[in-house]
Amino acid sequence: xxxxxxxxxxxxxxxxxxxxxxxxxxxxxxxxxxxxxxxxxxxxxxxxxxxxxxxxxxxxxxxxxxxxxxxxxxxxxxxxxxxxxxxxxxxxxxxxxxxxxxxxxxxxxxxxxxxxxxxxxxxxxxxxxxxxxxxxxxxxxxxxxxxxxxxxxxxxxxxxxxxxxxxxxxxxxxxxxxxxxxxxxxxxxxxxxxxxxxxxxxxxxxxxxxxxxxxxxxxxxxxxxxxxxxxxxxxxxxxxxxxxxxxxxxxxxxxxxxxxxxxxxxxxxxxxxxxxxxxxxxxxxxxxxxxxxxxxxxxxxxxxxx
Amino acid sequence: xxxxxxxxxxxxxxxxxxxxxxxxxxxxxxxxxxxxxxxxxxxxxxxxxxxxxxxxxxxxxxxxxxxxxxxxxxxxxxxxxxxxxxxxxxxxxxxxxxxxxxxxxxxxxxxxxxxxxxxxxxxxxxxxxxxxxxxxxxxxxxxxxxxxxxxxxxxxxxxxxxxxxxxxxxxxxxxxxxxxxxxxxxxxxxxxxxxxxxxxxxxxxxxxxxxxxxxxxxxxxxxxxxxxxxxxxxxxxxxxxxxxxxxxxxxxxxxxxxxxxxxxxxxxxxxxxxxxxxxxxxxxxxxxxxxxxxxxxxxxxxxxxxxxxxxxxxxxxxxxxxxxxxxxx
Amino acid sequence: xxxxxxxxxxxxxxxxxxxxxxxxxxxxxxxxxxxxxxxxxxxxxxxxxxxxxxxxxxxxxxxxxxxxxxxxxxxxxxxxxxxxxxxxxxxxxxxxxxxxxxxxxxxxxxxxxxxxxxxxxxxxxxxxxxxxxxxxxxxxxxxxxxxxxxxxxxxxxxxxxxxxxxxxxxxxxxxxxxxxxxxxxxxxxxxxxxxxxxxxxxxxxxxxxxxxxxxxxxxxxxxxxxxxxxxxxxxxxxxxxxxxxxxxxxxxxxxxxxxxxxxxxxxxxxxxxxxxxxxxxxxxxxxxxxxxxxxxxxxxxxxxxxx
Numbered sequence: 001x002x003x004x005x006x007x008x009x010x011x012x013x014x015x016x017x018x019x020x021x022x023x024x025x026x027x028x029x030x031x032x033x034x035x036x037x038x039x040x041x042x043x044x045x046x047x048x049x050x051x052x053x054x055x056x057x058x059x060x061x062x063x064x065x066x067x068x069x070x071x072x073x074x075x076x077x078x079x080x081x082x083x084x085x086x087x088x089x090x091x092x093x094x095x096x097x098x099x100x101x102x103x104x105x106x107x108x109x110x111x112x113x114x115x116x117x118x119x120x121x122x123x124x125x126x127x128x129x130x131x132x133x134x135x136x137x138x139x140x141x142x143x144x145x146x147x148x149x150x151x152x153x154x155x156x157x158x159x160x161x162x163x164x165x166x167x168x169x170x171x172x173x174x175x176x177x178x179x180x181x182x183x184x185x186x187x188x189x190x191x192x193x194x195x196x197x198x199x200x201x202x203x204x205x206x207x208x209x210x211x212x213x214x215x216x217x218x219x220x221x222x223x224x225x226x227x228x229x230x231x232x233x234x235x236x237x238x239x240x241x242x243x244x245x246x247x248x249x250x251x252x253x254x255x256x257x258x259x260x261x262x263x264x265x266x267x268x269x270x271x272x273x274x275x276x277x278x279x280x281x282x283x284x285x286x287x288x289x290x291x292x293x294x295x296x297x298x299x300x301x302x303x304x305x306x
Numbered sequence: 307x308x309x310x311x312x313x314x315x316x317x318x319x320x321x322x323x324x325x326x327x328x329x330x331x332x333x334x335x336x337x338x339x340x341x342x343x344x345x346x347x348x349x350x351x352x353x354x355x356x357x358x359x360x361x362x363x364x365x366x367x368x369x370x371x372x373x374x375x376x377x378x379x380x381x382x383x384x385x386x387x388x389x390x391x392x393x394x395x396x397x398x399x400x401x402x403x404x405x406x407x408x409x410x411x412x413x414x415x416x417x418x419x420x421x422x423x424x425x426x427x428x429x430x431x432x433x434x435x436x437x438x439x440x441x442x443x444x445x446x447x448x449x450x451x452x453x454x455x456x457x458x459x460x461x462x463x464x465x466x467x468x469x470x471x472x473x474x475x476x477x478x479x480x481x482x483x484x485x486x487x488x489x490x491x492x493x494x495x496x497x498x499x500x501x502x503x504x505x506x507x508x509x510x511x512x513x514x515x516x517x518x519x520x521x522x523x524x525x526x527x528x529x530x531x532x533x534x535x536x537x538x539x540x541x542x543x544x545x546x547x548x549x550x551x552x553x554x555x556x557x558x559x560x561x562x563x564x565x566x567x568x569x570x571x572x573x574x575x576x577x578x579x580x581x582x583x584x585x586x587x588x589x590x591x592x593x594x595x596x597x598x599x600x601x602x603x604x605x606x607x608x609x610x611x612x613x614x615x616x617x618x619x620x621x622x623x624x625x626x627x628x629x630x631x632x633x634x635x
Numbered sequence: 636x637x638x639x640x641x642x643x644x645x646x647x648x649x650x651x652x653x654x655x656x657x658x659x660x661x662x663x664x665x666x667x668x669x670x671x672x673x674x675x676x677x678x679x680x681x682x683x684x685x686x687x688x689x690x691x692x693x694x695x696x697x698x699x700x701x702x703x704x705x706x707x708x709x710x711x712x713x714x715x716x717x718x719x720x721x722x723x724x725x726x727x728x729x730x731x732x733x734x735x736x737x738x739x740x741x742x743x744x745x746x747x748x749x750x751x752x753x754x755x756x757x758x759x760x761x762x763x764x765x766x767x768x769x770x771x772x773x774x775x776x777x778x779x780x781x782x783x784x785x786x787x788x789x790x791x792x793x794x795x796x797x798x799x800x801x802x803x804x805x806x807x808x809x810x811x812x813x814x815x816x817x818x819x820x821x822x823x824x825x826x827x828x829x830x831x832x833x834x835x836x837x838x839x840x841x842x843x844x845x846x847x848x849x850x851x852x853x854x855x856x857x858x859x860x861x862x863x864x865x866x867x868x869x870x871x872x873x874x875x876x877x878x879x880x881x882x883x884x885x886x887x888x889x890x891x892x893x894x895x896x897x898x899x900x901x902x903x904x905x906x907x908x909x910x911x912x913x914x915x916x917x918x919x920x921x922x923x924x925x926x927x928x929x930x931x932x933x934x935x936x937x938x939x940x941x942x
Contacts (some may be wrong), residue, residue, distance in 0.1 A: 147650040152920050154879040155913045162901045163661050163908050239777055246779045247898050266783040270791055280780045287773035362844055394846030405838040410860050420846050456938040
């Protein structure tokens with residue numbers, strides 16, 4: 001037992017320490033994520049498709065001679081044709097479908113973007129507050145989220161539309177306001193786990209203020225999940241808007257959106273199937289592209305998959 | 307005939323970052339009833355060696371070379387032939403006993419299915435045998451444990467159950483992959499005691515994978531020191547501990563506190579990190595971290611016999627001088 | 636287990652209360668009363684109507700009375716269909732909607748889990764990628780787009796099935812239930828595949844293999860249950876999605892279920908009807924979620940035996 005006095009404390013022994021020092025490549029999260037994303041062909045195709053769609057709805061109406069409201073009196077319900085100049089045909093009122101699909105696309109994408117930003121704002125604020133404060137406040141805040149979570153969303157949005165009338169700003173707010181729950185949960189979970197990470201402790205121990213901790217450490221580390229979530233929320237929101245518009249509760253004439261166009265098309269199914277097919281294809285392609293991109297981003301940015 | 311003859315075992319994994327060379331030309335023999343310790347740092351290929359022998363490598367892993375068990379080649383066996391050997395003639399227990407047990411099945415179900423499957427026992431006798439086995443691994447109130455679920459038991463208890471499960475069919479070989487790493491220190495020594503007891507009582511040979519040299523000294527007959535997927539040194543326990551021939555073995559021994567030596571006062575870490583298994587360095591893989599490296603080490607050394615049934619992979623003619631005694635002198 | 640179910644029940648009650656309260660006050664703060672949608676009524680008739688529907692009491696009294704009514708499952712008279720109560724409208728549509736929803740849910744579970752398990756077992760093969768790409772299309776094509784496309788193909792194009800209506804016959808159920816189930820099948824297939832892959836890589840599956848169990852037994856005895864648990868917990872949201880989807884599907888196929896009442900009610904600003912349906916569905920979803928949680932807890936020994 002003589003050796004005991006000279007033996008240093010047992011933990012952590014040098015061998016274990018040596019084991020902890022495994023080779024780590026000095027790649028940052030974002031560079032790493034970019035490399036993974038580049039390998040994901042489906043996600044890249046999704047991104048490419050989105051760019052095409054966005055460019056189309058942006059400059060398409062500028063190049064197209066027709067107006068989305070004014071009918072072409074010579075052509076009612078005509079199929080797509082180069083001769084008439086109606087690339088996607090006309091609807092029962094003689095309006096140019098290409099123009100309407102492009103203008104409708106602007107609305108659908110805009111709603112997707114704005115409503116997502118609304119839900120992002122509420123969700124991040126709520127979730128980060130709950131996660132950062134922790135304890136009892138967190139407990140109650142998340143219970144409230146759970147309680148609201150169990151409500152039937154879409155019915156509530158419809159109720160809102162019924163009560164407050166159908167206008168586009170209300171759609172933004174209504175959709176955004178019900179969609180923030182997921183974001184709040186995710187951000188809260190992330191904040192909670194970040195808060196206890198060693199590097200945050202280290203920052204605090206070295207004298208950083210709370211503000212610095214939040215701005216320099218918590219927010220940058222939240223960006224990844226937020227990016228993933230945004231790319232997955234936009235298609236959801238577009239879907240909700242088109243659902244409402246399909247029912248006649250969303251965007252109202254003279255404005256239109258893909259959902260409203262699908263609705264019109266579905267009513268002329270037998271006489272003018274193209275008036276269903278074009279908006280349906282654009283809507284589905286957009287959702288498809290967003291979903292693939294979001295999936296790819298999640299795989300690229302989610303550290304659990306490593 | 308040796309129970310297990312491993313020749314030139316090589317394990318690689320295809321990953322997006324390149325081919326990982328986890329095990330590189332490993333060879334060793336194991337006699338019936340013998341206990342072999344495999345030691346080395348994380349990533350030295352110990353666990354993959356064991357999984358390759360069991361045929362349980364991950365999907366992107368490939369094993370080549372030869373593993374003969376009682377003369378039968380294990381690599382390249384069909385799945386149905388493998389399942390006949392696994393759990394019956396060769397068993398394996400894992401590092402984290404709590405997650406190694408199915409959380410959705412009672413302990414009893416998990417034990418009984420081994421016997422109904424391999425021994426064609428009816429549930430009744432299988433149950434009785436399982437309870438008896440639980441007693442042998444010193445589990446109190448085994449009838450009650452049979453009805454319980456893994457999350458209701460402690461880690462030490464779960465590892466005892468894993469050991470019992472592994473021994474149910476009285477296998478010829480038990481592979482234990484760091485069986486105590488995930489457990490509390492006090493529980494570790496209990497499990498080690500149990501393992502020692504079992505290896506003495508039964509005729510089961512044991513391959514014990516560990517980074518705990520103290521356990522090796524207490525339990526094993528033979529030691530195999532692995533580094534970067536290769537054997538660095540292989541010998542019986544006593545000579546290796548008394549007189550390590552490879553600088554890496556020596557480094558490992560110096561990095562744990564020992565009570566049986568005058569000069570054990572100073573602990574030493576081996577400087578540096580293990581090599582990148584995707585692009586292995588040419589020459590001796592330990593060269594970059596070795597205090598004794600010299601010109602010859604840019605060539606890859608062979609595993610060569612010396613003394614009485616000892617093997618080392620090193621160009622050094624003489625023994626590496628223990629660093630601590632140099633300084634003490 | 637009893638403890639857990641009580642705790643879970645305690646959290647379901649506030650959800651219900653929030654639902655009813657929000658719904659109640661939303662209606663009350665709505666701009667314009669329910670009767671000024673058409674031409675302006677003389678004040679005395681309006682007062683009469685308000686008295687009839689007890690809208691002249693203080694708000695708190697109305698709220699408490701409303702709570703009481705809801706507890707007795709009395710949603711009051713419809714504002715639009717003057718001769719009908721909301722209860723009657725719901726009772727009339729419910730059997731149709733439930734038949735449709737139940738068929739869709741069963742289809743979704745059956746096909747979704749089977750496809751998911753299959754894809755997981757073929758992980759990273761062409762078959763897996765193809766299946767999952769199709770599933771992604773299934774998720775991306777909303778059912779109100781899928782439904783008219785199905786009608787176009789199978790009713791108008793091929794003439795195999797009727798394009799709409801409801802008489803309880805199987806041929807009229809096929810298209811609507813498939814349209815309703817398709818996105819759900821895709822979604823469940825993705826969940827199942829993901830969880831199956833995760834389970835197959837878990838330590839206890841490696842143990843099961845190390846025990847020498849044949850792969851089929853590893854799969855059936857050890858992997859299937861944990862892999863399907865996420866699907867079980869998805870049943871609550873799935874039911875909600877089916878109810879939501881039924882609103883558009885019933886409209887497209889002109890099926891006289893609750894959903895079509897709901898849309899009509901929404902377009903007519905029939906407050907009591909819309910609210911009745913929202914609360915009815917809300918309660919249904921909350922109860923379903925509760926039951927699903929209980930089943931989940933019962934299946935997972937870690938919750939069943941949690942002290």
